[in-house]
């Protein structure tokens with residue numbers, strides 16, 4: 001927060017009362033945003049103590065950390081505040097004039113759909129659209145409802161990047177589904193970037209994220225926490241037990 005008028009948010013109630021206009025133009029630190037996620041039970045990182053349980057991801061892999069952006073994004077004001085924070089960082093990375101040239105934001109399903117819309121609003125990007133999951137194969141995406149004209153600069157938005165899978169799948173689906181070539185700008189906007197080993201970007205595009213953190217995920221047979229006797233739990237259904245919050 002800006003020096004002098006330090007307004008660290010202390011409680012969930014304070015956070016939910018935060019006004020987007022009140023923090024407009026103020027760069028909020030990664031540490032502070034990370035604390036907001038904690039206040040909303042939207043993030044968890046393992047303590048290192050094998051007596052504490054660890055996370056079992058949807059993929060079946062074990063992990064020492066977990067983020068659920070929907071627990072933050074469901075609050076409309078917070079979604080706008082985070083979108084504004086991302087706009088400020090994109091502006092620094094690309095320059096204001098390049099950001100203003102972007103014609104489209106694209107959100108991947110599900111959580112990034114509304115967030116990409118908020119980023120478009122905050123950054124004055126005129127159009128926003130989203131991909132959808134292929135009903136025949138939920139790991140695949142479809143781009144079929146809208147045709148983006150050739151040359152239009154397109155900014156991809158993700159709420160959470162763990163591996164390159166979704167990021168690359170969005171690119172593949174759009175390149176295959178659009179009638180003419182897609183002009184992706186060399187940046188991807190994200191709320192959380194949490195790869196096992198920090199990388200700057202994917203396929204020549206740099207990730208601009210509000211939170212960047214290394215979180216590992218490994219098959220259960222390679223999991224150091226399983227080996228030490230730590231219990232593995234699915235975060236979505238065992239949040240209280242996993243985080244030790246009651």
Ligand SMILES: [Zn+2]
Nearest residue numbers: 062223226232
């Ligand atoms: Zn494990």
